[in-house]
Amino acid sequence: MTDKEVERLPDDPKELKGMLKLQFREIERLKFQLAQAQKSRFGKSSERHAPGTPTLFDLGEEDAAQETQPEAAAPSTSASADKTPAKPRGRKPLPKTLPRTRVEHCLPVSELACPCCGETRSQCGWNTSEQLEYEPAKLYVMEHARAKYACRHCEEQMVVAPKPAQPIEKGIGGPGLIAAIGVGKFSDHLPLYRLEEILSRSGFLLPRGTQSRWLKRIAALLEPLVARMRTKILSGRVIWTDDTVIPVLEEGRGSTKTGRMWVYIGDRDHRYAVFDYSPDRKGSRPREFLEGYSGYLQADAYSGYDELYEGGRVIEVACWAHARRKFVDAKDVAPVVSKHVIERIKELYAIEHRAQKQSLSGDDLAAFRQEQALPKLNALFDWLATQSENLLPKSPVAEAVQYALRHQIALRRFVEDGALSIDNNLSERTLRCVAVGRKNWLFAGNDEAGETAAVLMSLIATCKERGVDPYLYLRDVLTRLPQQATLDDATLDAFLPDAWLATHPAAKLIERA
Numbered sequence: 239m240t241d242k243e244v245e246r247l248p249d250d251p252k253e254l255k256g257m258l259k260l261q262f263r264e265i266e267r268l269k270f271q272l273a274q275a276q277k278s279r280f281g282k283s284s285e286r287h288a289p290g291t292p293t294l295f296d297l298g299e300e301d302a303a304q305e306t307q308p309e310a311a312a313p314s315t316s317a318s319a320d321k322t323p324a325k326p327r328g329r330k331p332l333p334k335t336l337p338r339t340r341v342e343h344c345l346p347v348s349e350l351a352c353p354c355c356g357e358t359r360s361q362c363g364w365n366t367s368e369q370l371e372y373e374p375a376k377l378y379v380m381e382h383a384r385a386k387y388a389c390r391h392c393e394e395q396m397v398v399a400p401k402p403a404q405p406i407e408k409g410i411g412g413p414g415l416i417a418a419i420g421v422g423k424f425s426d427h428l429p430l431y432r433l434e435e436i437l438s439r440s441g442f443l444l445p446r447g448t449q450s451r452w453l454k455r456i457a458a459l460l461e462p463l464v465a466r467m468r469t470k471i472l473s474g475r476v477i478w479t480d481d482t483v484i485p486v487l488e489e490g491r492g493s494t495k496t497g498r499m500w501v502y503i504g505d506r507d508h509r510y511a512v513f514d515y516s517p518d519r520k521g522s523r524p525r526e527f528l529e530g531y532s533g534y535l536q537a538d539a540y541s542g543y544d545e546l547y548e549g550g551r552v553i554e555v556a557c558w559a560h561a562r563r564k565f566v567d568a569k570d571v572a573p574v575v576s577k578h579v580i581e582r583i584k585e586l587y588a589i590e591h592r593a594q595k596q597s598l599s600g601d602d603l604a605a606f607r608q609e610q611a612l613p614k615l616n617a618l619f620d621w622l623a624t625q626s627e628n629l630l631p632k633s634p635v636a637e638a639v640q641y642a643l644r645h646q647i648a649l650r651r652f653v654e655d656g657a658l659s660i661d662n663n664l665s666e667r668t669l670r671c672v673a674v675g676r677k678n679w680l681f682a683g684n685d686e687a688g689e690t691a692a693v694l695m696s697l698i699a700t701c702k703e704r705g706v707d708p709y710l711y712l713r714d715v716l717t718r719l720p721q722q723a724t725l726d727d728a729t730l731d732a733f734l735p736d737a738w739l740a741t742h743p744a745a746k747l748i749e750r751a
Contacts, residue, residue, distance in 0.1 A: 269570075269571045273570040273571060332368050332370060333748075335744070338368075339371075342364075344361075374439070374440075375418065375436075375440070376440050377415070377437065377440040377441060377442050380412055382401050384398050384399045384400070384401055385398070385399045386398050386399075387399075402720075402721055403720035403721045404720060405455070405456050405459055405716040405717075405719075405720055406452060406455050406456070409452070409455075411452050413712075413713050413714075413716035413717040414713045416452050416453075416456055416712075416716055417709055417712035417713040417716055418709060418713075419433055419449050419452065419453065420453060420456065420694050420698070420712055421698065421708050421709045421712060422436075423453070423675075423679065423694075424671065424675065424691065424694045424695050424698050425671070425698045425702075425708050427671070427674050427675045427677075427678045427679070428678065428679075429446075429678050429679040429680070430446035430449045430450060430679070431446050433446070433449060434446050434449070450683065450687070453690050453694065454686065454687070454690050456694075456716060457689070457690040457693040457694060459716070459719065459720065460693055460694070460697060460715070460719070461693050462725050462730055463697065463715075463719075463730055463733055463734065464512055464692075464693050464696045464697065466727065466730040466731065466734065467504075467510035467512050467696065467700065467734065468502070468510075468512050468527070470504060470508045470510055470734075471502055471503070471504035471508050471510055471512060472528070472530060472531045473508060474504045474505040474507060474508040474533065475505050475533045475534060475655075475657055476504075476505040476533060476534045476535075476536065476555075476655075476657050476658060477502055477503065477504060477505075477528070477531065477533065477534070477535050477536070478502070478503040478536045478537070478659070478662055478664045478665040479500065479501065479502045479503070479524065479535065479536070479537045479662075479665055480500070480501055480537065480538065480662060480665035480666055480668075480669055481498050481499060481500040481501070481519065481540075481669075482498070482499055482669050482672050482673060483496050483497070483498060483499075483676075484496075484497045484498065484499045484515070484672060484676060484681075484682055484688060484691075485497070485676060485680065485681035485682070486517070486681060486682045486683075486684065486685060486687075486688055487681050487682065487683050487684060489684060494681050495517070497515060497516065497517050497518075497682065497685070497688050498515070498516050498517075498518065498519045498523070499513055499514075499515055499669070499672045499688070499691070499692065499695075500513065500514040500515075500516065500523065500524065500527065501513050501514075501665050501668050501669050501699075502514065502527060502528075502665075503664055503665055503668060503703075505657055506657070509700075509703055509704065509736075510696075510700045510703075510734070510735075511668050511696060511699040511700050511703055512696045512700075513672075513691070513692040513693075513695045513696045513699070514527050514692055515685070515688035515689050515691065515692040517685050517688075519542065520542065521540075521541065521542025521543070521544075521545060522542075523542070524542060524543060524546065525542075525545060525546060528546060528552065531551075531552060532551045532552065533552065533553065534552075534553045534555050534651075534655070534657070534658060535547075535552050535553065535554060535555065536555040536556075536557065536658065536659060536662050536665075537554070537555075537556075537557070537662060537665075538556075538557055538560050538662060539556065539560065539641070539645055553651070554647075554648040554651070555648055555651045555652060555658055555659075556645045556648035556649045556651070557661045557662035557663075558583060558586065558587075558649060558652075558660050558661045559661035559662065559663055559666075560661075560662070561583070561638075561641060561642050561645070561649060562579075562580060562583045564634075564637065564638035564641055564642075565579045565580055565583075565635070565638045566580065567634060567638070568633075568634035568635040568637075568638050571633070571634055571635065572629075572633070572634065572635035575625055575629070575635050575639070576635060576638070578621075579618070579622070579638075579639075579642075582614065582617075582618045582621075585614055586611055586614060586615070586660060587660065589606075589607065589610045589611045589614075590660050592610075593606050593607070598656070599656050600656040600657070601656060602656065603656030604653065604654065604655055604656040607652070607653040607656075608653050611653050612650075612653050615649075615650055615653070619642070619643065619646050619650075622639050622642055622643055623643060625639055626639050626640065626643060668699055668703070671695060671698075671699060672695070675691075697711070697712065697735065698712075700734075700735045701735045702747075704735045704736050704739060705739070705746055705747045705749065706735045706736075706738070706739045706745055706746070706747065707745045707746070707747055710742070710744075710745040711735060711738060711739075711742075711745060714738070714742065715733055715738070718733075719733060
């Protein structure tokens with residue numbers, strides 16, 4: 239600072255103090271922006287701490303002590319009984335359900351002579367071993383031969399046996415091929431040009447434009463199933479929701495606009511995932527989807543949901559992962575406050591971890607949370623209220639504190655009902671298919687393509703949530719659904735992934751260890 243600038247400073251201490259506060263606020267803002275820029279360019283996207291420090295779900299010191307200290311009156315054998323059984327070592331046996339091809343290896347007759355007596359040795363058994371093989375997917379042609387009948391007496395009145403209704407009438411794509419394309423794009427995240435290359439290796443070039451038109455046609459066929467899942471979701475007590483961007487190509491401009499993909503997930507009794515595409519992020523979009531709904535809505539703090547909460551029919555449930563993320567962002571410029579809050583949030587997650595290990599749910603889970611988590615919540619919010627009086631306004635940590643205090647009613651709400659979650663990670667995990675997909679197929683061709691994606695993502699995400707093989711499911715549904723005379727509620731319910739799995743148990747996905 240130059241001498242002239244010093245001379246222009248006010249003599250009043252209050253004015254000087256006010257100027258200093260502004261300067262400190264600006265320095266803290268710039269430090270925060272620099273830390274964010276460095277993290278974005280050089281850092282990891284994960285919110286985990288450095289090695290050696292607990293992760294989000296690790297137990298805090300108090301919880302760890304409760305987990306590791308044996309009860310004084312317990313017998314010495316209880317400690318070993320509570321230990322997690324060791325995982326079996328060695329190679330896992332191959333599933334018996336896989337088809338097997340036997341290849342027999344025999345010695346030539348010239349090598350069968352016994353070295354002792356010279357007699358020919360006889361076979362006395364087999365040593366068998368198994369090897370896992372793979373055969374790439376292949377195209378084949380299915381001929382539909384329709385018998386023709388005519389009257390031999392009058393040589394007229396010819397009749398032809400009908401062909402079953404197809405997912406695309408007069409199209410060359412069979413249900414299995416169309417299902418493979420839908421799963422390839424929206425489950426395996428393959429752009430259509432890669433599927434074009436893959437299919438061409440089987441001897442037929444299927445242009446991506448044709449594939450795109452097929453997906454649009456089957457989305458129209460499958461849309462009643464998604465509408466039925468939406469009805470069931472709205473009849474539940476809890477809905478998880480979130481949204482993310484999806485680039486959409488603007489016709490005639492060669493550039494993309496920003497569309498939105500929303501996801502809505504029902505409670506345990508209505509566990510379906512329904513995606514909804516919209517060309518914008520107006521608050522009217524979730525209000526239209528949730529029209530008539532009454533219950534809990536677990537979401538982020540997007541202001542577009544506020545109108546839903548006003549009448550009290552929809553109850554807001556906030557997300558602790560979102561609240562925690564703001565303190566993680568501020569920990570470089572305000573490590574003391576941020577670290578304290580992050581540690582307290584870890585304790586809340588540790589309580590959830592213990593409840594999971596005890597398989598608690600419903601009223602038992604709510605009672606456990608009120609006993610274990612509610613006192614910690616009260617202490618944390620009291621501490622935040624005290625700290626808010628001493629923080630510089632508009633600083634990153636002050637904004638994080640104010641966010642938590644502003645939404646504390648909704649952040650406390652998960653202890654009220656065992657059907658609720660501590661965070662909204664369920665919908666964020668479900669939306670991951672959009673995030674991974676847009677890194678591969680980059681954008682949707684237009685708004686109609688976004689709606690097509692929403693329908694197919696809804697069924698595929700629900701299949702994954704229910705443990706259903708999405709390819710086997712779609713292939714069967716695309717085969718049988720066009721043949722239904724009516725699509726009433728009972729018919730649609732039988733085609734939903736959970737009901738379908740009950741009649742097709744072989745389509746159950748293998749669970750990860």
